[in-house]
Amino acid sequence: MLDMLVRNVNLPDGRKGVDIAVKGGKIVEVSTGIPGQAVQEIDGQGHLASPPFVDSHFHMDSALSLGQPRLNQSGTLLEGIELWGELKPDLSVDAIKQRALEMCRWAIARGTLCIRSHVDGYLRYPKSIENMQRALDKGVDVIGGIPHFERTMSDGARSIKMLCELAADRGLLVDMHCDETDDPMSRHVETLAHETNRVGLHGRVTGSHLTSMHSMDNYYVSKLMPLMREADLQVVANPLLNITLQGRHDSYPKRRGMTRVKELMEANINVAFGHDCVMDPWYSLGSHDMLEVAHMGLHVGQMTSIEQLNQSFNAVTSNGAKALQLEGYGLEPGCNADIVILQASNPIEALRLRPERLFVIRRGKVIAKTQPVVNQLFVEGQSDSVNFSRDLF
Numbered sequence: 040m041l042d043m044l045v046r047n048v049n050l051p052d053g054r055k056g057v058d059i060a061v062k063g064g065k066i067v068e069v070s071t072g073i074p075g076q077a078v079q080e081i082d083g084q085g086h087l088a089s090p091p092f093v094d095s096h097f098h099m100d101s102a103l104s105l106g107q108p109r110l111n112q113s114g115t116l117l118e119g120i121e122l123w124g125e126l127k128p129d130l131s132v133d134a135i136k137q138r139a140l141e142m143c144r145w146a147i148a149r150g151t152l153c154i155r156s157h158v159d160g161y162l163r164y165p166k167s168i169e170n171m172q173r174a175l176d177k178g179v180d181v182i183g184g185i186p187h188f189e190r191t192m193s194d195g196a197r198s199i200k201m202l203c204e205l206a207a208d209r210g211l212l213v214d215m216h217c218d219e220t221d222d223p224m225s226r227h228v229e230t231l232a233h234e235t236n237r238v239g240l241h242g243r244v245t246g247s248h249l250t251s252m253h254s255m256d257n258y259y260v261s262k263l264m265p266l267m268r269e270a271d272l273q274v275v276a277n278p279l280l281n282i283t284l285q286g287r288h289d290s291y292p293k294r295r296g297m298t299r300v301k302e303l304m305e306a307n308i309n310v311a312f313g314h315d316c317v318m319d320p321w322y323s324l325g326s327h328d329m330l331e332v333a334h335m336g337l338h339v340g341q342m343t344s345i346e347q348l349n350q351s352f353n354a355v356t357s358n359g360a361k362a363l364q365l366e367g368y369g370l371e372p373g374c375n376a377d378i379v380i381l382q383a384s385n386p387i388e389a390l391r392l393r394p395e396r397l398f399v400i401r402r403g404k405v406i407a408k409t410q411p412v413v414n415q416l417f418v419e420g421q422s423d424s425v426n427f428s429r430d431l432f
C-alpha cells in the first residue's frame with residue numbers, strides 16, 4: 040500500500056494529468072493512471088504540482104523586526120544597516136528565535152520548504168573572524184561575507200580571499216553579499232570568481248545581489264561573464280529589495296539596479312531569486328511569498344517570453360535548489376516527496392495569479408492546507424463565480 044497518491048496534477052515541465060505515488064517519504068512513481076491504493080489520496084483536479092519553493096537568500100535574524108527601534112526614513116540600504124546596528128544590542132536570542140519561527144510558518148504556508156539565511160559582515164567588525172570560527176564549529180554550513188561593505192576595496196578583496204580559503208579548508212559552500220551597490224567600479228564579483236577558480240570551489244560559490252553589474256560597462260561585462268561561467272558561480276538576485284534599494288542616489292533616469300538576470304541565464308549561469316527581507320529595516324512589506332518575488336523579478340528583468348517566464352518560475356524553485364545544492368529535490372522517482380499544489384494550471388498562470396497553495400506536502404505528509412478561493416459575483420440578481428484561469432500554456 041502506498042502512503043500517498045496525488046491524482047491528476049500538471050507538472051512544471053508541461054506534463055498534464057499525471058499521478059504522483061509516495062512511499063516512505065519518497066516519490067516512487069510519476070505517471071498517468073497509477074493503479075492501487077494509498078493511505079491518503081489527494082485529487083489534484085488538474086492543478087499545478089511543483090517541487091517546493093526555495094528561498095536562496097534571506098535574513099532570518101531581522102525578519103519581522105519592522106519598527107524596532109524606529110522606521111527607515113530614507114529607505115536606503117545604508118540607513119537600514121545603521122538601524123540594524125542600533126537594534127542589535129537590544130536583541131535577545133529568544134526574540135530572534137520567536138520571530139524566525141513565525142517567519143518559517145509564513146513561508147511554509149506559502150509553499151517554501153527551504154531558506155538560506157544570511158548573517159552579518161566580516162573584517163569590518165573586530166570580533167567577526169572569531170565569531171565566524173565559532174559559528175562554523177557549531178555547524179553553520181555556508182560561509183558568508185560582504186566585500187563591498189568592508190572599509191576599502193582592498194579589504195573587500197582580502198575578505199573574499201580569506202573566506203574562500205576557509206571554505207576550501209573546511210569543505211563548505213560560500214555565499215556572499217557581493218557588489219550590492221550602484222557603483223560600476225564595485226567589481227568584487229571578479230575577485231570572487233577568480234578565488235573560486237584558484238581554490239577549486241567550482242559550482243560551490245554564490246554571488247548574491249551583484250547589482251553593480253546593472254551599471255557596469257558592457258565591454259567589461261563581456262569579459263566578466265565568461266570568468267563567472269568558468270567558476271560555475273551561482274547567482275542570486277533579490278528583485279523585491281533590488282528594485283526598492285538601488286538607484287536611490289539617481290535623479291532621472293533612475294536605474295533599476297537588479298543584476299543582468301536574462302543575460303546571465305543566456306550565458307548558462309545559474310540564477311535564482313531570493314526574498315531577502317520581510318518586514319525589517321530594509322523592507323516594510325512582504326508575507327514571504329516566492330511567487331511575489333518571481334513576479335517582481337520578471338517585471339524588473341523584462342523576462343516576458345514564454346521561456347523567460349518559465350525561467351522566472353525556475354528561479355524560485357529548481358534554480359534555487361541547484362544553487363543551494365539540495366539533495367533529493369524534484370518531482371522524479373527517488374526524490375523527496377516534497378510537493379506544493381497550487382490553484383493554477385501551469386507555472387505561468389501561477390506567476391500571473393500568485394494563487395493559493397492548496398496543499399504543501401513534506402516527505403509525504405500534508406503540513407499546510409488552504410481552501411481554494413472562489414470569487415463570487417452578484418450582478419443583476421444573478422450569482423456567478425469568476426474564473427481567472429486561462430490554460431494557455
Ligand code: FE2
Pocket residue numbers: 096097098157216315
Ligand atoms: Fe541580503
